[in-house]
Amino acid sequence: MAANRWGVSDPWREARQLQHEMASLFDSVFGKREQASPPCNVFAGEDDLLITCEVPGVSMEKLSICVIGDTLSIEGERKPEEVERSAYHRRERHTGPFRRSIHLPARVNADQVSAEYHDGVLNVTLPKAAEEKPRRIEIKAS
Amino acid sequence: MTLMERKEAAPTRSDTELTRQARQFVPDVDIYETEDSLMLIADMPGVKADRLNVRLEKSILTIHGEVGTPDVGERNLIGAEYETGNYYRAFTLSEEIDQDRIEANLKNGVLTLRLPKAARAKARRIQVAAE
Numbered sequence: 001m002a003a004n005r006w007g008v009s010d011p012w013r014e015a016r017q018l019q020h021e022m023a024s025l026f027d028s029v030f031g032k033r034e035q036a037s038p039p040c041n042v043f044a045g046e047d048d049l050l051i052t053c054e055v056p057g058v059s060m061e062k063l064s065i066c067v068i069g070d071t072l073s074i075e076g077e078r079k080p081e082e083v084e085r086s087a088y089h090r091r092e093r094h095t096g097p098f099r100r101s102i103h104l105p106a107r108v109n110a111d112q113v114s115a116e117y118h119d120g121v122l123n124v125t126l127p128k129a130a131e132e133k134p135r136r137i138e139i140k141a142s
Numbered sequence: 143m144t145l146m147e148r149k150e151a152a153p154t155r156s157d158t159e160l161t162r163q164a165r166q167f168v169p170d171v172d173i174y175e176t177e178d179s180l181m182l183i184a185d186m187p188g189v190k191a192d193r194l195n196v197r198l199e200k201s202i203l204t205i206h207g208e209v210g211t212p213d214v215g216e217r218n219l220i221g222a223e224y225e226t227g228n229y230y231r232a233f234t235l236s237e238e239i240d241q242d243r244i245e246a247n248l249k250n251g252v253l254t255l256r257l258p259k260a261a262r263a264k265a266r267r268i269q270v271a272a273e
Contacts (some may be wrong), residue, residue, distance in 0.1 A: 039223035041221065041224060043214045045215060045218075057185065089175060117250070
């Protein structure tokens, strides 16, 4: 298993690398394709997981987060601007509904998942299930 | 092209370099024109209002937004699909803009800029004094 610079093994690395290679192969053949949207970063701590997601311009009511088993799904919709009788000079922003499903690398306690949305970034904190948390084992001196 | 380069890296201003080592990205924008204004909408997730800088100088409009390093506590990154960094983009405006009436609004990481067109008659009428 590959280890990163800090010597911590990263189980996603190989899959990611393969994904990169596939992506660049597709890009070179078909041109730039749509990326997984919205993009998410996954962080793991001792007691929880944190998933951050860039979803600018979505109102809170239009965002829904759901945990089923080991999958987190994020759903929402980006409404297009209501533009009347006017000409677009540029149109680069994506609009419409989106849905992401993220496989969680650890079991979580679904009842205690919390989410915050600030400045277009969604932060979902998922406490790990009790059996996933590291347990300190005391060593008895004889 | 890797997944990490989803956001397009922004070129630095002319031939200068940033003093701080920070990534810079090009925000996605929509620009449309209404009868009296030019509207610019930019996706800048992670930017707070006090960290956003919009300037109009000699028909060059620049947008610069700073994104701090996200606070993730003692956690390790185990899966990454995006990188955080500042946003920078500059446009040359062909219309004359009434600089005093520009409105900027930042909500949920989306910047909305209203650039009212300057009244043409006012801008073009030149008084010629007859002797």
